[in-house]
Amino acid sequence: xxxxxxxxxxxxxxxxxxxxxxxxxxxxxxxxxxxxxxxxxxxxxxxxxxxxxxxxxxxxxxxxxxxxxxxxxxxxxxxxxxxxxxxxxxxxxxxxxxxxxxxxxxxxxxxxxxxxxxxxxxxxxxxxxxxxxxxxxxxxxxxxxxxxxxxxxxxxxxxxxxxxxxxxxxxxxxxxxxxxxxxxxxxxxxxxxxxxxxxxxxxxxxxxxxxxxxxxxxxxxxxxxxxxxxxxxxxxxxx
Amino acid sequence: xxxxxxxxxxxxxxxxxxxxxxxxxxxxxxxxxxxxxxxxxxxxxxxxxxxxxxxxxxxxxxxxxxxxxxxxxxxxxxxxxxxxxxxxxxxxxxxxxxxxxxxxxxxxxxxxxxxxxxxxxxxxxxxxxxxxxxxxxxxxxxxxxxxxxxxxxxxxxxxxxxxxxxxxxxxxxxxxxxxxxxxxxxxxxxxxxxxxxxxxxxxxxxxxxxxxxxxxxxxxxxxxxxxxxxxxxxxxxxx
DNA sequence: TCACTCATCTGGTCTATACCAATATGAGAT
DNA sequence: ATCTCATATTGGTATAGACCAGATGAGTGA
Numbered sequence: 296x297x298x299x300x301x302x303x304x305x306x307x308x309x310x311x312x313x314x315x316x317x318x319x320x321x322x323x324x325x326x327x328x329x330x331x332x333x334x335x336x337x338x339x340x341x342x343x344x345x346x347x348x349x350x351x352x353x354x355x356x357x358x359x360x361x362x363x364x365x366x367x368x369x370x371x372x373x374x375x376x377x378x379x380x381x382x383x384x385x386x387x388x389x390x391x392x393x394x395x396x397x398x399x400x401x402x403x404x405x406x407x408x409x410x411x412x413x414x415x416x417x418x419x420x421x422x423x424x425x426x427x428x429x430x431x432x433x434x435x436x437x438x439x440x441x442x443x444x445x446x447x448x449x450x451x452x453x454x455x456x457x458x459x460x461x462x463x464x465x466x467x468x469x470x471x472x473x474x475x476x477x478x479x480x481x482x483x484x485x486x487x488x489x490x491x492x493x494x495x496x497x498x499x500x501x502x503x504x505x506x507x508x509x510x511x512x513x514x515x516x517x518x519x520x521x522x523x524x525x526x527x528x529x530x531x532x533x534x
Numbered sequence: 535x536x537x538x539x540x541x542x543x544x545x546x547x548x549x550x551x552x553x554x555x556x557x558x559x560x561x562x563x564x565x566x567x568x569x570x571x572x573x574x575x576x577x578x579x580x581x582x583x584x585x586x587x588x589x590x591x592x593x594x595x596x597x598x599x600x601x602x603x604x605x606x607x608x609x610x611x612x613x614x615x616x617x618x619x620x621x622x623x624x625x626x627x628x629x630x631x632x633x634x635x636x637x638x639x640x641x642x643x644x645x646x647x648x649x650x651x652x653x654x655x656x657x658x659x660x661x662x663x664x665x666x667x668x669x670x671x672x673x674x675x676x677x678x679x680x681x682x683x684x685x686x687x688x689x690x691x692x693x694x695x696x697x698x699x700x701x702x703x704x705x706x707x708x709x710x711x712x713x714x715x716x717x718x719x720x721x722x723x724x725x726x727x728x729x730x731x732x733x734x735x736x737x738x739x740x741x742x743x744x745x746x747x748x749x750x751x752x753x754x755x756x757x758x759x760x761x762x763x764x765x766x767x768x769x770x771x772x773x
Numbered sequence: 774t775c776a777c778t779c780a781t782c783t784g785g786t787c788t789a790t791a792c793c794a795a796t797a798t799g800a801g802a803t
Numbered sequence: 804a805t806c807t808c809a810t811a812t813t814g815g816t817a818t819a820g821a822c823c824a825g826a827t828g829a830g831t832g833a
Contacts (some may be wrong), residue, residue: 302815302816302817303816303817304816304817328782328783328784329783329784330782330783330784338817338818339817339818339819339820340784340819341580341816341817341818341819342816342817342818344784344785345816345817349720349734352720352734352736353719353720353734354718354719358784359784359826360783360784360785360825360826361782361783361784361785361824361825361826362783362784362825362826362827363782363783363784364784370717375768375770376770378772469772470772471771471772472769472770472771472772473769473770473771474767474768474769474770475766475767475768475769475770476765476766476767477716477765477766477767477768478609478764478765478766479593479718479736479738479761479762479764480592480593481588481591481592493785495588495591495592497591497718497736497761499718522718522736523718525717525718526715526716526717527714527715527716527717528713528714528715528716529614529713529714529716529768529770530711530712530713530714531614531615531711531712531713531714531768532710532711532712533617533708533709533710533711541785541786541787542786542787543786543787567812567813567814568813568814569812569813569814577787577788578787578788578789578790579789579814580786580787580788580789581786581787581788583814583815584786584787597814598796598814599795599796599814599815600794600795600796600797600812600813600814600815601795601796601797601813601814602796602813602814603814732815
């Protein structure tokens with residue numbers, strides 16, 4: 296006989312999932328407090344939290360530091376194979392994008408960058424950090440590294456809106472080849488705070504290495520997306 | 535003195551991470567039991583488990599149902615833009631691949647399939663489930679749907695090793711275009727059991743829709759990868 | 774009106790304990 | 804040797820209670 300005693304945290308999951316499916320709870324709505332849910336379902340906070348974390352892992356709900364749990368809004372569709380800018384494809388999907396520059400400075404390549412960008416240790420690089428989101432909700436944090444050798448004076452260009460636009464328009468350089476490296480990981484404290492997520496939150500890390508027509512690396516990006524905010528689409532064609 | 539008011543589950547994380555980094559623990563080695571770790575670090579099981587779950591989210595360790603926690607072996611590199619088969623690219627990476635057929639049957643397209651494959655409701659389709667892994671460790675579970683209309687008699691072909699090989703060799707049909715859809719989610723009970731993971735385990739879901747030279751959909755796949763077993767690489771070229 | 778203060782609410786972390794279910798283990802029977 | 808079965812071990816789930824830290828909102832005073 297496989298009569299299993301039902302798992303109690305599962306009832307939290309089904310209860311809340313139904314609320315969401317039925318429409319009692321809509322995107323960005325606040326869930327009842329953990330203590331209230333526990334009382335309503337006659338269980339303890341530990342168990343309730345177990346259920347909430349499962350829904351979080353499924354991307355159905357998210358939490359805002361000590362403010363409560365909320366229903367996750369629609370994901371953003373991102374297609375790295377299309378030549379289109381964040382601000383544009385988010386608008387296209389009916390959401391209001393924002394982009395915030397966190398840091399911009401000149402550095403020299405350390406061991407990690409040299410290896411990743413296939414350049415010499417110590418080569419001058421422009422580093423750019425930025426945070427992007429939709430409808431006031433941050434969705435990804437990005438570190439960008441640009442080679443000054445290939446893009447002289449790039450530090451002083453207006454990079455807020457789109458780096459790739461500047462590269463194309465001001466340097467007449469096309470992105471000829473892009474290597475993507477995608478891995479699931481978790482956010483460190485700094486990234487988590489920017490993305491308004493708890494430390495350790497599951498993220499999708501996308502590394503992008505871009506080459507020009509001559510096969511030179513021009514740009515290296517590392518993006519950390521909230522896992523609940525992204526749906527990746529890639530179109531591949533034989534050639 | 536290291537009297538820290540910092541979180542105590544973090545000490546579990548750093549302690550074990552150091553063991554792994556130093557090489558005291560190697561891939562597939564078993565960690566001490568939760569009770570033993572708790573005792574050693576003078577904390578409780580709940581806290582220890584909290585730390586273990588964080589390491590699990592980072593992909594550093596995995597658990598085998600009630601047997602214990604283990605160090606995660608190397609990830610598999612998978613490049614969907616390369617025309618190469620699982621059995622081959624896993625071997626290429628120095629691991630021993632396996633592939634197990636779970637199910638094979640003829641069905642007709644339901645609403646979900648019809649929508650996903652852009653075909654009519656009720657069109658005959660061959661469904662194939664299989665589990666694949668490396669070094670005896672399952673890494674992904676896959677559902678494949680093939681159109682009998684385009685590939686007549688495909689049900690009786692030897693599909694164990696590679697579906698795409700059969701399509702190419704026996705039907706002289708090339709995969710001309712592939713649409714990928716990638717999302718992070720979590721495993722349901724059935725998928726989790728096959729992948730030897732706890733229910734709700736974070737997974738990477740890859741949907742692949744393949745077209746032939748004439749623009750017809752020939753195949754639809756849904757893969758569920760253990761998040762700790764996969765590193766995705768995609769090469770994009772302008773054309 | 775505006776800025777500040779403080780009680781209150783919320784989630785974040787932790788202790789201590791308990792029982793269950795699947796797995797490993799080792800002693801005894803064959 | 805091999806099989807069988809009871810037992811110990813391990814993780815999985817849950818209860819009950821506690822304190823902390825950040826966010827909020829109502830009330831207060833300038």
